[in-house]
Each structure stands twice: as structure tokens, then as C-alpha cells.
Amino acid sequence: MSLKIIEPPKLVAHRIAESEHDPIEAALYEYFLSGNGLFVRAKRREFSVSLPLNLQKIRGLPNASVGISWKRPRISKSLWWEILQHARNKDASSDFKEEVYLIYWDDISQTWNWKAAGRNSSSVTTIADDSLPEYSECCIELHTHPPGANHFSSADDRDELGKFRIFAILTDVHEQPKIRFRCGVYEYLVPIPAAWVGEMPDGIIDLNEIEAIVEMLS
Secondary structure, X not given: OOOOXXXXXXXXXXXXXXXXXXXXXXXXXXXXXXXXXXXXXXXXXXXXXXXXXXXXXXXXXXXXXXXXXXXXOOEOHHHHHHHHHHHHHHOOHHHOOOOEEEEEEEOOOOEEEEEEOEEOOOXXXXXXXXXXXXXXXXXXEEEEEOOOXXXXXXXXXXXXXXXXXXXXXXXXXXXXOEEEXXXXXXXXXXXXXXXXXXXXXXXXXXXXXXXXXXXXXO
């Protein structure tokens, strides 16, 4: 009797599109060459992503899907509102300190939950407490920024590279709140619109969307 050898999935794969809905097969992530460009694709239990690295058209290949495909409900506006209210009530605007929020799916309640998890926080820096069980379950990691700090910092880049989750910054929490998202797929940090993640409450500005509109009109 011969034994059938099952090959483990590749950690990183390189594939050419055969259809628009080719499954993701790599254990970590894969480069996916398609008619609408080069994509990095990966999956985890909450979602799968297909993010553009280069949108150069290639004739003769089917297009790849673009965006996030959720295996759980998208994040509701009420959860974002709860986080905003916590950030506003935590410190006065004159004594602002950054905070980290971990957003994770709870299998028991079958809902999205969040937890404030910052440590060593100051007015310009914080770090997530990675000893918390919620940290390993985290799907989205959001942290607040001081007023006017509308971009991810170089320190954020260092902290977030090497992980596969969605990241966000929330700034100007006491005045006109603004949010910016990106998806980290290990060595890549790709900006994404807030609409890919969930519905934002009225009054929270999606910085990536605003910048995309400005670029289109310029």
C-alpha cells in the first residue's frame, strides 16, 4: 500500500490568474498577477484581502477582485462611536494621551468587541499591551493621534510591519474626528477606504477618501 504524500501549502506563493475568483492558497500571502495588475492576497478567519501593488493592465489575463471579503459582519457604526466616545472621555483635550483599541470577533457572543489596551502612553506615543489575550485575537488595531497628526508615523510603520491585520489612526477626537485605515499584510502596508471596513458614524471623516477625491480632481 503506497502512502500519499500531502504537500504543505507554500508560505509565499506566486500565481497567475486563471479566473476572477481563484482561491487564496498560500499559508501567509501570495503575489497574484492578473489583467488589472499585481496584487498581494491573504486570508484569515475574519476576512480575505486582495490589495493592489501595481495597477498596470496586462492583456490576456482575467481581472482580480479588489478589496476585502468579510467572513464576519462588517464593523457597525455603533462600535466606532463607542471608541470615539471613550477616546473623548478618557482625557481632556488639554491633557491628551494616545490610546490603543483592539477590535476582535468574539465567538461566544458572535459579535465584534473592543478593548482599550494602550500602555506607556504619552501625548505623542503609545504601544499595545501584547500580553492581553485580545491582542492575539485582534483583527483591527486602532490608535489615537494628537490633533493634526493625520498620517501614520515612522514609528507606526515599524510597529505594524510583519503583521496581518487592519490598522487605523483616529485623530482630532475632541473636535472634528478623522480616521485613516490601512491593511497590513506582513511586509506591505496598503491604504484602504473606511467603507471596506465598516460604516462610519456621521461626523467622522475618512482621510483616505478625501485625499482620493482631491487627487482625482487635481
